[in-house]
Amino acid sequence: MRYLFDEYALDVDRRELHRSQVVVPVAPQVFDLLEYLIRNSERVVSKDDLISAVWNGRIVSDAALTTRLNAARSAIGDTGERQRLIKTLPRKGFRFVGAVQETQSRTVEPVGSVAHSSDTTPSRPIAPRLSMVVLPFVNLSSDPQQDYFVDGVTESLTTDLSRISGSFVIGRHTAFAYKGKAVDLKQIGRDLNVRYVIEGSVQRGGNRFRVNVQLIDAETSKHLWAERFDKPVADLFDIQDEIVSRLANTLDAELIGAEARRAERSSSPDxxxxxxxxxxxxxxxxxxxxxxxxxxxxxxxxxxxxxxxxxxxxxxxxxxxxxxxxxxxxxxxxxxxxxxxxxxxxxxxxxxxxxxxxxxxxxxxxxxxxxxxxxxxxxxxxxxNLAHAHAGIGLGKLFSGLGAETEAHLHTAMRLSPRDTNLHLWMLFIGLSKLALHLDVEAVAWLRRSLEANRNHPNTHFHFAAALGLNGDIEEARSAVEAGLELDPNFTIRRYRNNAPSDHPAYLAYRQHVYEGMRVAGVPAG
Structure with missing residues (x-):
């Protein structure tokens, strides 16, 4: 079956999109989405219809659905603004509005090729990027009543990972079919068409929980990342939320790194x-x-x-x-x-x-x-789980002259994602709040911790220098200035002074305190 529309042809049998005589490359899910919209062009299809048809009811984030729709529009020369062929109807759904003609597929062989019956065997589709399944975590405790807690961790992690932009996460009902079974991870990857498998275990001993988690490449069975941490037993729901938040935030960064390494191997990156x-x-x-x-x-x-x-x-x-x-x-x-x-x-x-x-x-x-x-x-x-948004609130409090309230929001961010790639920024923000409160010794400690977490942030070096200068540690302060200028040679007190983000009197007083520290430390005046 072929669907002809505009200057395009969607060949369902060959799973190809053609523009005139040129094949337009599309990802498997984007092809399925286009086919479903075109087959149902006589009606409006809802978001749930699309998820049920294209993703078999698996958990899919709004961002992932929007990304696939935009890719489908791009493939057929449409945009979200023009909506010439795929129309979005607010609060209703989507509809393919182009004129469509159905024809039978044509058999087209490349020049010089010989047709064989085996050529018709469909190849396994390429697993989508950021596609994963969370296998049911194993209860290693002697108490079978802990199963409900362990299953809750699995279900919540499945839901939270689906919030990662562009992710494709197998639904929990499918994943739980593997509970208690010996599994071949490569086979799971093939069966579910996913790139990554996440598996783990939870063990309760006395008044502590121990959690082990692994991220595995489903194609090779290679372990990409592993983590183990212990938590004291307190309120079970709070523990479950904290465990899931920590895992989701850490896995987000690990998955991005894994996809980036895959992308580096591509000769023609998309x-x-x-x-x-x-x-x-x-x-x-x-x-x-x-x-x-x-x-x-x-x-x-x-x-x-x-x-x-x-x-x-x-x-x-x-x-x-x-x-x-x-x-x-x-x-x-x-x-x-x-x-x-x-x-x-x-x-x-x-x-x-x-x-x-x-x-x-x-x-x-x-x-x-x-x-x-x-x-x-x-x-x-x-x-x-958006920990950096909590950190942003803390920074907003500092700008509003409420530096005493900043630290609590940053600790929330660090509790949700204790190994976050932004951890050095959150420590910086606490250091700034300490400077705002004229707790300069405490500021030095937090800014030093920030630099230990990541030395590639120029602002931290300059604020560290200011805090050291205010504490009279001139020699180390000047070393901090040098380190900052290596990363950002154009930083000056003038630029810093001219770009204050707030005119709140308490915030401006804090800035004046920092200017003095930078001057003493030897930051260029500009």
């Missing part, structure tokens, strides 16, 4: 390959060099696929970081660019958690701290 490579660079540190490289990758991704919302969000975040980390004099240009991009994303995907968080940070650094806090709170309501 938009998502470039996106994952950009994310991995972003996680290394907020130096001008890393930010420029990551931004270039996101821009390339958007040039290949202008509808890639995830790349757009990350490109906006890079602009937000450049504008807020004193890397340039024209910070307003970068922050304005970030806000324009994020507002466009939220128009297309109003429930995108990270987009709300980035918007909140932009608002904070453009004199709208209260709005920024509200945007971060909205992000948390959409994704409870």
């Amino acid at each position: 938009a998502m390959d470039l996106y994952f490579q950009g994310r991995a660079l972003e996680n290394r540190g907020t130096t001008p060099a890393f930010m420029a490289q990551a931004k270039s990758l996101f821009v390339r991704a958007l040039s290949l696929d202008p509808t890639n919302l995830e790349a757009a969000v990350e490109a906006a975040q890079i602009d937000q970081i450049i504008g807020s980390a004193y890397m340039v004099d024209d910070r307003a240009t970068h922050l304005a660019s970030a806000e324009r991009t994020i507002i466009k994303v939220l128009t297309l995907a109003p429930n995108h958690p990270k987009a709300h968080m980035v918007l909140g940070l932009v608002q904070m650094f453009t004199g709208r701290a209260a709005q920024g806090v509200a945007s971060c709170e909205r992000a948390i309501s959409l994704d409870r």
Whole structure:
């Protein structure tokens, strides 16, 4: 069967999309989505209809569905703005509105080829990026009554991993079919068509829980990451939430790294390959060099696929970081660019958690701290594991002259994601709050911890230098200045002074304290 529309032909039997005589490359799920929309072009199909038909009812995040829809539109020359062929009807669903003609498939053999009956055997589809299954965790305790707790960890982790942008997570009902069975992980990968398997165990001994987790490449059975941690027994629901939050946040970073390594092996990377490579660079540190490289990758991704919302969000975040980390004099240009991009994303995907968080940070650094806090709170309501949104609220409190309230929000972020790639920033924010309270000795301790976590953040070096200067440790302060200038040679007190994100009197008084520390430490005046 072939469906002809516009200048395209969708060949269902060969699973190919043609534009004139050229094959348009599409991912398997994007092909299935197009086929379903076209087959049902006489009616509006709901989000649940699509998930049931294309993903067999598995858990799929709104961001993942939006990404696949945008990829389908891009493949047929449509966009989310024009909606010439695929129409979104708010609160109803989607409909293919192009004129469609059905024909029988044509048998087309490449020049010089010889047809064989075995050629018709369909090959196994390529597993989607960020596709995974969470196998039921094993209860290693002697008490079978702990099964409900262990199963709860599995179910909650399945749900929370589905919130990762672009993820594809097998539903818990399918995963629980493997409970208590000896399993071949490669076979599971083939059966479920996923790239990754997550397995683990929970053991209760006395007043402690021990959790072991592994992330495994389903194609090779290679262990990509493993973690073990102990928790004292307290409220079981609180423990379950904390375990799941920690795992989801850590796995997010590990999965991004795994996908980036896959992408590096591609001779012709597509938009998502470039996106994952950009994310991995972003996680290394907020130096001008890393930010420029990551931004270039996101821009390339958007040039290949202008509808890639995830790349757009990350490109906006890079602009937000450049504008807020004193890397340039024209910070307003970068922050304005970030806000324009994020507002466009939220128009297309109003429930995108990270987009709300980035918007909140932009608002904070453009004199709208209260709005920024509200945007971060909205992000948390959409994704409870978005630890950096909690950190953003803490920073917003500092900008609002409420530095005494900052630390609690940062500790919440660290509890949710204790090994987060942003951990050094959260320690920096606590250090800033200590400076705001003139607790300069405590500020030195937190800023030192921040640098131990990641030395690739110039601002931390300069604030560390200021705190040391205020404490009279001039020699170490000047060494910190030198380290900061190696990462960002253009940083000056003038640039820092001219880019204050808030005019709250208490915040400005804190800044004056920092200026003095930087001056004593030897930061260039500019």
